[in-house]
Amino acid sequence: MRNDTRRMVFLALLVAMATALHVAEGMLLVPLPIPGVKLGLANIITLLTLHLFGFKDGFTVALMRVVLGTLVSGMFLSPGFMLALTGAVSSTLIMALLLKYTRCFSMVGVSLAGAAGHNIGQLLAACLLLQSSSVMYYLPVLLMAGIPAGLITGLLLNSLLEHNIKSGILNDFKRT
Amino acid sequence: MTRADKILLAGLLLVSLLSVAAAGSRFFLLSGKSEPLQAVIMSQGKQVRRINLSAGGRSSFAVQGRSGYSTVEIEGGRIRMLNAPCSGQICVKQGWIEHSGQTIVCIPEEMLIRIEGAAPVDAVTR
Numbered sequence: 001m002r003n004d005t006r007r008m009v010f011l012a013l014l015v016a017m018a019t020a021l022h023v024a025e026g027m028l029l030v031p032l033p034i035p036g037v038k039l040g041l042a043n044i045i046t047l048l049t050l051h052l053f054g055f056k057d058g059f060t061v062a063l064m065r066v067v068l069g070t071l072v073s074g075m076f077l078s079p080g081f082m083l084a085l086t087g088a089v090s091s092t093l094i095m096a097l098l099l100k101y102t103r104c105f106s107m108v109g110v111s112l113a114g115a116a117g118h119n120i121g122q123l124l125a126a127c128l129l130l131q132s133s134s135v136m137y138y139l140p141v142l143l144m145a146g147i148p149a150g151l152i153t154g155l156l157l158n159s160l161l162e163h164n165i166k167s168g169i170l171n172d173f174k175r176t
Numbered sequence: 177m178t179r180a181d182k183i184l185l186a187g188l189l190l191v192s193l194l195s196v197a198a199a200g201s202r203f204f205l206l207s208g209k210s211e212p213l214q215a216v217i218m219s220q221g222k223q224v225r226r227i228n229l230s231a232g233g234r235s236s237f238a239v240q241g242r243s244g245y246s247t248v249e250i251e252g253g254r255i256r257m258l259n260a261p262c263s264g265q266i267c268v269k270q271g272w273i274e275h276s277g278q279t280i281v282c283i284p285e286e287m288l289i290r291i292e293g294a295a296p297v298d299a300v301t302r
Contacts, residue, residue, distance in 0.1 A: 079242075079283050104180035112184055126281075130288050131221040134279045140199050143192035147185070158177070 011049070011057055015064045018045035022069030037145040040115060042069070044153050046092055047111055048160070052170060055096040062092045079129055083122050090121025107161065108154030115150030119143055202277070213276055213293035215255045217248060220286045229253050229274075229291065241285030248289065260285055 021041040028039075042065055050058030066088045070076045075084075094117035098110045105113075119142040126135045164170045217225040219241055227250060236249040236258060244261035254272040262284035270280050276293035 079286060083283070102180075104178060105184065106178045106181050108177050109181035109184045112181070112188060116188060126283065129283070130218065130281065130286065132218065132279075132288055132290065134277070134288075134290055135281060137199050137277075137279070140192055140195040143188065143195060147188055147192065151185070154181075155177075 007053070011053070011061060014045050014049050014061050015068065018042045018061060018065035019068040019072065021045065022065055023072050026069075026073050037142070038149070040118065040146075040149050040153055043091065043111065043114060043118075044157055044160075046088070047095055047107060047114065047153070047157055050092070050096050050099055051107075051157075051161070055100065058096060059089075059092055062088045082129060083125050086125035087118040087122035091115065091118035093117070106154070107157035108151060111154030111157065112147065112150035115146035115153075116143060119146050213253065213274075213291055215250070216290045216292055218288040218290070227255075229255060229293075239287065241282065241287045243285065246282070246285055246287060255289060255291070256280070257282065257287075257289065260287075 019042075021044070025038055025041050045065070046058055046062045049061040063085075066081070066084050067076070070078075070081045070084060075081050091114040095110050095114040098105055098113055119139065123135055123139055123142065126138075127133055161170075213229040215225075215227045215229050216223060217227075217239055219239055224239055225237075229250065230253060232252055234249075234251045236247055238245040238247055241260065241262075246260035246262075246267075247258040249256055249258040251272075254274040256272045257267040257270070257280055260267050260282055262282055264284065267280050267282035267285075267287070273280055273289070273291060276291050278291050280289040282288070
């Protein structure tokens with residue numbers, strides 16, 4: 001019982017952090033003249049949750065983050081929300097599969113694959129939404145932009161987990 | 177970073193560079209000659225207008241989008257979104273398009289402007 005509450009509190013904290021990152025990122029100006037390019041900072045939290053708690057909780061945190069984040073920024077149920085949702089779902093799926101079935105990737109590899117999955121899922125959704133396949137011409141641009149974004153989030157997570165090995169701060173929550 | 181990470185990174189870089197090259201060369205091939213071009217305007221999944229761009233001349237008209245009317249302007253074989261009620265204004269900032277295969281997309285308004293026209297080649301194998 002105690003562990004259940006502890007887990008719930010920690011998951012709630014993760015959702016709050018992911019939402020804050022999602023919203024803060026929306027306020028940042030991207031120094032590129034390309035729409036739709038972003039760092040994907042909220043992805044750090046999704047990947048951390050997947051790592052600590054597994055697929056189900058990682059999925060929950062990602063979905064809650066999209067719903068809360070779009071509610072805060074006033075985009076809830078808009079076409080932009082649909083894109084954020086499909087992007088989050090596809091990237092979480094890919095990252096969960098990689099975490100579960102492969103051992104050879106560090107967080108950088110998983111996060112890179114997640115970024116690519118996010119972009120592909122999002123563009124497929126845009127194709128459906130606009131009923132046109134010409135949106136797919138945008139894929140190269142997004143894939144290119146996804147590489148540094150995935151690298152940055154992956155490296156951040158790597159250093160976080162490295163720090164955790166030394167300090168053991170996260171292990172307390174993992175024991176549920 | 178593990179070795180698998182680096183392989184994945186290199187693979188992704190390669191794929192994105194190749195896709196940039198593929199898309200770029202396709203645009204290059206398609207925009208080689210000035211064939212009769214048509215602009216197709218879609219709104220919320222339906223085609224609302226099809227205009228011959230090669231005719232030249234200048235005109236503008238309103239198109240109903242998701243939340244209001246957007247103005248599309250045509251001038252000298254080019255087309256652009258003159259104004260739109262969307263928040264991002266990405267479609268407006270994109271400016272003029274004039275080659276076959278180019279598109280202007282407005283996600284908030286669910287609108288799409290696409291230029292169609294005969295390609296200067298019969299087919300492209302990829």
